[in-house]
Amino acid sequence: MTRRHNRTRGDRGIPEATVARLPVYLRALHSLQEREIATVSSEELAAAAGVNSAKLRKDLSHLGSYGTRGVGYEVEYLVYQISRELGLTQDWVVAIIGVGNLGRALAGYGGFASRGFRVAGLLDADESVVGEQISGLSVRHIDDLEQVIADHGVSIAVIATPAAAAQGLCDRVVAAGVTSVLNFAPVVLSVPEGVDVRKVDLSIELQILAFHEQRKAGGPGEAGAEGWGEDHDGDRADDRARGQEPPETTQYVEAVEA
Amino acid sequence: MTRRHNRTRGDRGIPEATVARLPVYLRALHSLQEREIATVSSEELAAAAGVNSAKLRKDLSHLGSYGTRGVGYEVEYLVYQISRELGLTQDWVVAIIGVGNLGRALAGYGGFASRGFRVAGLLDADESVVGEQISGLSVRHIDDLEQVIADHGVSIAVIATPAAAAQGLCDRVVAAGVTSVLNFAPVVLSVPEGVDVRKVDLSIELQILAFHEQRKAGGPGEAGAEGWGEDHDGDRADDRARGQEPPETTQYVEAVEA
DNA sequence: ATCTGTGAACATGTTCACAGCC
DNA sequence: GGCTGTGAACATGTTCACAGAT
Structure with missing residues (x-):
């Protein structure tokens, strides 16, 4: 890819x-x-x-x-x-940014430590969360981000913040030397060459399921293609009949968020 | 695929x-x-x-x-x-199974309702969670699973339980008529033909990042390929030198869990 | 003049089917 | 005989480059 x-x-x-x-x-x-x-x-x-x-x-x-x-x-x-x-024979140091429910779920996730990923920092902007103990770590204020990254040698940042904050925080972690980002915020992050971003997006997954679910019933547009005056084109010579797709069983592998 | x-x-x-x-x-x-x-x-x-x-x-x-x-x-x-x-012009009814941190994060996720996904049920096996109010819904006991699915016409089930419970619950929702499953548990679910499963797996995402991260440093095996007596084959005539991969920037799209 | 829509070239990924080794 | 490893056939996905519409 x-x-x-x-x-x-x-x-x-x-x-x-x-x-x-x-x-x-x-x-x-x-x-x-x-x-x-x-x-x-x-x-x-x-x-x-x-x-x-x-x-x-x-x-x-x-x-x-x-x-x-x-x-x-x-x-x-x-x-x-x-x-x-x-690369699991060595340890990777991870910081989790954003300690809402999702951040907590990630912090508590077992398959983490067991696979060579060590969570060295939990950060949040919310004063009422800072200082809280989660899975043996004390939540730090987001102002300390660069400090935490430098002190622990963080190489992977997990962004679990609201969408609006994500790009700014991404820029900061990248400036601080992080070269891999796992993004749960529903935005497309832009990063310089040499930095890897992976995206996990729940709503995208659900939409893909909805697409297939719809196919199982009868073609799209059930809810009516009405109310669009304009009659826009009208071309699409090939007929609209999509009919039922064959069912699917296989396990996919794609993008998601939360 | x-x-x-x-x-x-x-x-x-x-x-x-x-x-x-x-x-x-x-x-x-x-x-x-x-x-x-x-x-x-x-x-x-x-x-x-x-x-x-x-x-x-x-x-x-x-x-x-x-x-x-x-x-x-x-x-x-x-x-x-x-x-x-x-298929977003119609509503899709969703049940979230497992109300830990992840389930809560999903239940509270905004991009949900706004995209035509209506969460009609939160279920958990833990008595101490049952009855709790989350995002305007009362958590139901997992025993009521079939009832909830039938009453609300659930067509998409989100599994956010520990791995051990996932397959059993998946079998139950499928038996109850659900044809789309979004699985956050770190297991491969098997389902009959005609049922779609999508998987979201955090540890997989991290491992993929680790792979690329490792490449940015110097080839794999840093931590030594020692301690494996046997000398297993030893073939692989092509040399082991992988050298540095070119850096990557693009946004991928792949699987994750939590 | 501009920007879409698309055939053709290329690249990646999957499956088949069997040679080769245990 | 049984099972791995892989070339070749097939399928899907991406990019190029330009014809054609406005």
């Missing part, structure tokens, strides 16, 4: 689509580890991860030849390789 | 990638509306949405010919067309 085109020579880049699935495989593998299963076939692991086995094998083949033909993959070894590829 | 292959005749399906971006365009358009801007060019709207203009035009062309050459798009009309396409 962002990867440079025409990669040349040796091409050790892992496709974005694969990177996005590695965490899913990792989770499935951890669950196998808990059940003390030592070896797994691509078929089994794929089922646990909700993908098909060809895709799983192709994905893993981008990391190396870590399986054994006729046997499968050794769970522990694969966990290690994927973790290393994702 | 799930669309059937070899679509034939008339093909009125809108590409998934386009569907995923329509909500983003819609948000940008609403912001233009607030600033009382009546007309917008593909260039301007694309900038506001964080995509390039060719992509925007191609996306909109899937809905119809709603622009005017030499001029641009009429904001209000485009808002209407996209809303209709997404």
Whole structure:
């Protein structure tokens, strides 16, 4: 999606689509580890991860030849390789900006520390929240943002503030040296080259569901395409009949907010 | 991603990638509306949405010919067309299952009602939460799940429970007639054909950021590929040197949890 | 003159099907 | 025999560049 085109020579880049699935495989593998299963076939692991086995094998083949033909993959070894590829063998220091319900949910999220993400700062602009203890951390005032980032070496900022505050705070964390941002605010953040932004947007997810839900009933426009005088164009020679889409089952992977 | 292959005749399906971006365009358009801007060019709207203009035009062309050459798009009309396409001209009834911090954040989220999503039920298994008033709704006991779904005609269920409870609750909502599920629990849900599941997974997002962050420093494996006796294969003739990836700026669109 | 809509070229992602190894 | 790893076929998505409408 962002990867440079025409990669040349040796091409050790892992496709974005694969990177996005590695965490899913990792989770499935951890669950196998808990059940003390030592070896797994691509078929089994794929089922646990909700993908098909060809895709799983192709994905893993981008990391190396870590399986054994006729046997499968050794769970522990694969966990290690994927973790290393994702950079989870080192710790990442995270600051959470905005301590509303969402910020609290994030601060309390277990799968955090367990995956090498250490929350080193909670920040908020609301004086009545500053000082509160949450998951063993004291909430700092947003004025201390740069200080907290510098003191703890924060490299990932999670923005869980209202939309209006997000871009300004993003600019500040980037100026303070943060190069990865996870944005929950419903705005498109702009950042300089070299900074990664990922977006999580609940309302977008719901709208996508609504789109498919509507298809399951009967085509769009049920609620009437009326009341638009103008008769705008009227072209679209191809008929409007969309009919029912085939149903879908697969697990997607897309954007969301809250 | 799930669309059937070899679509034939008339093909009125809108590409998934386009569907995923329509909500983003819609948000940008609403912001233009607030600033009382009546007309917008593909260039301007694309900038506001964080995509390039060719992509925007191609996306909109899937809905119809709603622009005017030499001029641009009429904001209000485009808002209407996209809303209709997404099924936002009708109301969708939502139940939120799990009223922890995340469930509360979702219940209080404004962009909800404003986009045609009506939260008709909050449910939790914890007796100490049942009965609590949140955003004007009284939390119901999870035992009432089927009742709430039937009474209010819920068509979208949001699962914001711990992982262990998610599949069971998913089975129940599906049995009760829900055909769209938004899952925040860190598990792969399996559902019958015809039911849509979307997943939002915070830890996955963080892991993807960590991957890119690691690349910005120097290749993976910094923390050493040691301690794995076995010397497993050792093949991978292509050298391990990944070097620095070019930096990235673009806004992605992917999966997350909390 | 300007800006949309789109065919054609390119790039990425997925699936098939089987060679190759255990 | 069984299962991985992968080339080749297919499908989807993106970008370019320009014809065509206003």
